[in-house]
Amino acid sequence: MAGETVEKPRKSFLILFRVGEYRLAVEAFSIQYIAGVNWTPQVGAEEEDHDRIVEMAAVLRLPPQEGKRTIVIDTPSGQRGFVVDSISNEEIILRFIEPVPPLLEGWIKPTAITGFLVEQEAVIGVVDFHRVDQAYFGRMPSVRPKGEQAR
Amino acid sequence: MWCRVRDNGTGFFRCLGEQGHPGNGMRKLIGNLSVKWKMALATSLILLLAVAAMLWYFPRHQRQALESGMKTKVTAVAKMISWSLVTEMDAAAVSMDVKPIEEVIASAKQDQDLIAIRVEDANGSRLTGWNDEEINRLEPSAVDKPTQVFFGKDTLGVVESIAKDGKPIGLLRMDYSLASFHEEDRAAWRFGFLFALLIFAVGSLLAALVGYRIVRPLASMTSTIKRMAGGDLSQDPLPVAGHDEIGSLALAFNELLTQMRELTSKFNIMSTTMDERTSQILSTAKQQEAGAAQQAATVSEVTATMEELAATAQQIAKNAEAVTRSADDAANAVEDGRDSLVTFVQSMAGIESGNKTINDNIVQLNRHVQQIRGIIDLINDIADRSDLLALNAALEGTKAGQAGKGFLLVAAEMRRLAENVFSSTAEIKQLIAEVTEATNATVMATESGMKTTREGADRAGEAEKAFGRIIATNEETTRASKQISLATQQQHTGTEQIVLAMGEVAEVSQKWVEGIRDTTRSVGELSGIISQVKALVAKYRISRT
Amino acid sequence: MMVDEQIDDTSKTPGTEPNRLYFVFRDGHEAYAVPPTSVVEVITKTKATPVPFTPDWLDGVISVRGAIVPVLDLFRYFRLPSKISTRRNRMILVGVGPNAFAIWSDQIVGVETVEESRMEPPLSNLTDSLLKCLSGQFRTEGIMVYCIDLQKLLEETRGQVKAL
Numbered sequence: 001m002a003g004e005t006v007e008k009p010r011k012s013f014l015i016l017f018r019v020g021e022y023r024l025a026v027e028a029f030s031i032q033y034i035a036g037v038n039w040t041p042q043v044g045a046e047e048e049d050h051d052r053i054v055e056m057a058a059v060l061r062l063p064p065q066e067g068k069r070t071i072v073i074d075t076p077s078g079q080r081g082f083v084v085d086s087i088s089n090e091e092i093i094l095r096f097i098e099p100v101p102p103l104l105e106g107w108i109k110p111t112a113i114t115g116f117l118v119e120q121e122a123v124i125g126v127v128d129f130h131r132v133d134q135a136y137f138g139r140m141p142s143v144r145p146k147g148e149q150a151r
Numbered sequence: 152m153w154c155r156v157r158d159n160g161t162g163f164f165r166c167l168g169e170q171g172h173p174g175n176g177m178r179k180l181i182g183n184l185s186v187k188w189k190m191a192l193a194t195s196l197i198l199l200l201a202v203a204a205m206l207w208y209f210p211r212h213q214r215q216a217l218e219s220g221m222k223t224k225v226t227a228v229a230k231m232i233s234w235s236l237v238t239e240m241d242a243a244a245v246s247m248d249v250k251p252i253e254e255v256i257a258s259a260k261q262d263q264d265l266i267a268i269r270v271e272d273a274n275g276s277r278l279t280g281w282n283d284e285e286i287n288r289l290e291p292s293a294v295d296k297p298t299q300v301f302f303g304k305d306t307l308g309v310v311e312s313i314a315k316d317g318k319p320i321g322l323l324r325m326d327y328s329l330a331s332f333h334e335e336d337r338a339a340w341r342f343g344f345l346f347a348l349l350i351f352a353v354g355s356l357l358a359a360l361v362g363y364r365i366v367r368p369l370a371s372m373t374s375t376i377k378r379m380a381g382g383d384l385s386q387d388p389l390p391v392a393g394h395d396e397i398g399s400l401a402l403a404f405n406e407l408l409t410q411m412r413e414l415t416s417k418f419n420i421m422s423t424t425m426d427e428r429t430s431q432i433l434s435t436a437k438q439q440e441a442g443a444a445q446q447a448a449t450v451s452e453v454t455a456t457m458e459e460l461a462a463t464a465q466q467i468a469k470n471a472e473a474v475t476r477s478a479d480d481a482a483n484a485v486e487d488g489r490d491s492l493v494t495f496v497q498s499m500a501g502i503e504s505g506n507k508t509i510n511d512n513i514v515q516l517n518r519h520v521q522q523i524r525g526i527i528d529l530i531n532d533i534a535d536r537s538d539l540l541a542l543n544a545a546l547e548g549t550k551a552g553q554a555g556k557g558f559l560l561v562a563a564e565m566r567r568l569a570e571n572v573f574s575s576t577a578e579i580k581q582l583i584a585e586v587t588e589a590t591n592a593t594v595m596a597t598e599s600g601m602k603t604t605r606e607g608a609d610r611a612g613e614a615e616k617a618f619g620r621i622i623a624t625n626e627e628t629t630r631a632s633k634q635i636s637l638a639t640q641q642q643h644t645g646t647e648q649i650v651l652a653m654g655e656v657a658e659v660s661q662k663w664v665e666g667i668r669d670t671t672r673s674v675g676e677l678s679g680i681i682s683q684v685k686a687l688v689a690k691y692r693i694s695r696t
Numbered sequence: 697m698m699v700d701e702q703i704d705d706t707s708k709t710p711g712t713e714p715n716r717l718y719f720v721f722r723d724g725h726e727a728y729a730v731p732p733t734s735v736v737e738v739i740t741k742t743k744a745t746p747v748p749f750t751p752d753w754l755d756g757v758i759s760v761r762g763a764i765v766p767v768l769d770l771f772r773y774f775r776l777p778s779k780i781s782t783r784r785n786r787m788i789l790v791g792v793g794p795n796a797f798a799i800w801s802d803q804i805v806g807v808e809t810v811e812e813s814r815m816e817p818p819l820s821n822l823t824d825s826l827l828k829c830l831s832g833q834f835r836t837e838g839i840m841v842y843c844i845d846l847q848k849l850l851e852e853t854r855g856q857v858k859a860l
Contacts, residue, residue: 019748021746022746022748023745024748059748060748060749098762098764100764101763101764101765101766101795101796102794102795103766103795103796103797103850104747104757104764104766106853106854106857107750107751107754107766107853107857108747108749108750109749109750109857110749111749112748112749113747113748113749116757116764118759118762118764121743121759122745123744123745123756123757123758123759123764124745125745125747125748125757127748
C-alpha cells in the first residue's frame with residue numbers, strides 16, 4: 001500500500017529509522033515487513049537480486065553506511081528492500097503526522113516525504129518508500145557487494 | 152358485395168364501397184340516413200304500397216258498383232218502357248198515332264240522365280224519339296236475352312227489343328249521359344285519394360314519432376358515449392322512460408357510466424399508490440444496491456486485508472519456528488558451554504591441587520573461551536532475530552488493529568526478553584574478558600598464581616550463574632516464540648475462518664445485489680405499465696371541475 | 697503563518713524624505729537586510745533536522761510552536777566565496793505572504809533607516825543568484841549589507857528545484 005500525503009494532522013503507527021545523519025520515519029501500514037541485512041527478495045530466477053535491494057545511503061547521497069535492517073515494501077513489480085542503518089528502539093510508535101508546508105513541498109524532489117513528525121526537538125520526515133521506488137525505478141543505485149570502495 | 156367499414160373518428164362507420172359498382176351511391180346515401188328517416192322511409196314505402204293498392208282497388212270497385220247500378224236501373228227502365236210500349240206499338244202500327252208512345256217515353260225523360268230516346272218498329276224505322284239524331288246503333292240481342300247495355304265514353308247506350316208474345320215488334324233505344332256517373336266516379340277517386348293521403352300522412356307521422364322516440368335516446372346515448380370516450384365521465388345519467396328495450400338500454404348505460412366512474416377513480420387511487428410504492432421500492436432498492444455495493448467493496452477490502460494478514464502470519468509463524476529451533480540449538484550449546492565451564496572449574500581446581508600443568512590448563516581454558524564466545528555470538532544472533540521477529544509482530548499488530556493487540560503484547564514481551572539476552576551476553580563478555588585477563592596473568596604455579604586462579608574460579612562461578620540466567624531466559628524465549636507460533640497459527644485458522652466467512656458474506660451480498668437488480672428491473676417494468684395506465688386514465692374526468 | 701509586526705520601529709518619522717527601513721542581521725562575513733514587516737520573530741535555535749531529497753541550501757526543518765518551518769542557508773544558496781559561519785545560534789523567521797521560513801544568523805544588527813542616497817550599485821563580483829535577489833546594498837559599520845528581495849528569492853528557489 002502506498003502512503004498518502006498528509007492533508008491535516010493525523011495519527012499513524014510509525015517506525016523510526018536512521019540512515020547516516022538522517023533521522024527518518026515510515027508509516028507502519030505502508031511496508032510489508034522488516035528484515036535483517038541478509039534479506040533476499042522473493043523473485044523469479046531471471047531477476048537480479050541487486051535490482052531489488054536498495055541502499056538508502058546511496059539514495060540519500062551519503063557514504064556507505066553499516067546497514068543492519070532492510071525495510072521491505074511490496075510494489076507492483078515485486079518486492080523491494082531498502083537498507084537502512086537501524087530501526088530506532090526496535091519499536092513502533094503511535095504519533096501525529098503533520099502535513100508538509102506548501103513552501104517546503106516545492107523544495108522536496110522527488111516528493112517522497114509525505115509529512116513530518118515532531119519528536120522533542122527533532123522534526124522527523126516521514127518517508128514514502130513507494131514514491132522513492134517510483135522515482136528511482138530503473139535508475140536505482142544498485143547495492144555494492146560488501147568490501148567495495150565508496151563512491 | 153360487402154362494404155369496407157372504417158371508423159373515421161366521428162363515431163359513424165362509413166361504407167367505403169368499391170369503385171364503379173352501380174347502386175353503391177344509393178347504398179351510401181341510404182346508409183348515412185338517420186334511423187328515424189329510415190323508419191319513416193320504410194313506413195312510407197309500405198304505406199305508399201298500401202295506398203297504391205287501395206287507390207287501385209277502391210275506385211275501381213266503386214265504379215263497377217256504379218256501373219252495375221246504372222246498368223240495372225237502365226235495364227229496368229228499358230224493360231218497363233218496352234212493356235209499356237207493347238200495347239201502344241200495336242196502336243201506333245194501326246193508327247199511326249205515336250202520341251201514346253210519346254207519353255210513355257215522356258215518363259222516361261224524367262230521368263235527367265236520359266239524353267236521347269227512340270222507338271223503332273220492327274223494321275227499324277223510327278217511330279218517335281227525342282234528341283235521337285246521334286242515338287246509339289247497337290244491335291239488339293235476341294228476345295229473351297238481357298238488355299243490351301253499352302258503356303261508351305260519355306254516354307250509356309241501351310237497346311231493348313219490344314216483344315209481344317215473344318215476337319219483336321219494335322226496338323227501344325236510349326242514351327243516358329254518363330256525366331253524373333263520371334262525376335260520382337271522380338268523387339270516389341277523390342275520396343279515395345284524400346283518404347289515402349290521410350292514411351299516408353298519419354302513418355308517416357306515427358312512424359316518425361316512433362322512430363324519434365327510439366332514436367332520440369339512442370342519439371343522446373351516442374353523444375354521451377362519445378363524450379365518455381373523449382374522457383368526460385362527469386355527465387348526468389340518461390333519463391329512463393319506460394321499461395321497454397330503450398329504457399333497459401338507458402338503465403344499462405347508466406350502470407356502465409357509474410361503473411366506469413368507480414373504475415376510473417379506483418384506477419387513479421391505485422396508480423397513485425402504486426406510483427408511490429414503486430418509487431419507494433426503487434429508492435430503497437437503489438439504497439440497498441448502494442449499500443450492498445459498498446458492503447461488497449468493504450468485504451473485498453476486508454478479505455484482501457485478511458489474506459494479507461494470513462500470508463504474513465504464516466511468515467511470522469515460520470520465523471517463530473526458526474527461532475524456536477535456534478533457541479533449542481542455543482540451549483544445547485549452552486549446556487555444552489556449561490559442561491565446558493564445569494570442566495574449566497574442575498581444571499582450575501586441578502591447578503590448585505596441582506594435578507595438571509598450568510600450561511595445559513590454559514590451553515584448555517582458551518578452547519573453552521572460544522566455545523563460549525561462539526555461543527555468545529549465536530545467542531546474540533538469536534536475540535537479534537527475536538528482536539526482528541518482535542518488531543514484525545508489532546508491525547502486523549498495527550495493521551491488524553484490534554486483532555493484533557495480542558501481537559503487540561507478545562512482541563513487547565519478546566523485546567524485553569531480547570534485551571535481557573543482550574545484557575546477559577554483555578555481562579558474559581565482560582566476565583570472559585576478565586577471566587581471560589586473569590588466566591593470562593597466570594604464568595607460573597606460584598602462590599600468587601594460586602590466588603589468581605582462585606579469583607578466576609570466583610569469576611567462573613559468576614559466569615556460571617550468568618549462564619544459568621541465559622538458559623532461563625532462553626527457555627522463556629522459546630516459550631514466547633512458541634506462543635507466537637501458536638498465536639499465529641490460531642490467527643491463521645481464525646483468519647482462514649474469517650476469509651471463508653467473508654467469502655460467504657460476499658456470496659450472499661452478491662446474491663442480494665442480484666436480487667435487488669431483479670427487483671429493480673421488475674419495478675421498472677411495473678412502473679412503465681403504471682405510467683401507461685395512468686396516461687390512459689388521465690383522459691377521463693370524473694368530477695365537473 | 698501571518699506576518700506580525702514584532703519588531704517595533706521607533707525610528708520611523710512620517711513626512712520626511714523617502715527612505716526605507718531595514719532589519720539588518722549578520723551571518724558570518726555577510727550581512728543581509730530585509731523589510732522589518734517581513735520579520736516574524738528571532739528564534740534561538742542551533743540545529744535544524746535535515747530533510748532528505750532537498751537542495752543543499754535547505755538546511756532542514758525546525759518546529760516553531762508546533763508549526764514546521766524550513767531553514768534556509770543563504771550562504772549556501774548564494775554560493776558566496778567566503779567561509780561559512782561557525783557561530784550560528786539564531787534564526788530569523790520571515791513571512792512572505794502565506795509562506796514562512798527561517799534564515800540562519802549569528803548576530804542581529806538591528807533596524808536601520810536607509811536613505812535613497814546611501815544605496816550603492818551592486819558590485820560586479822557578486823554571484824548570479826545573489827544578484828537576482830538583490831534589491832540594493834548599503835554600508836553600515838564598515839560592512840556591506842545586501843538588501844534581499846524575499847519574494848524574488850522564493851521565486852528563484854522554485855526555479856532552482858525544478859531544474860534538479
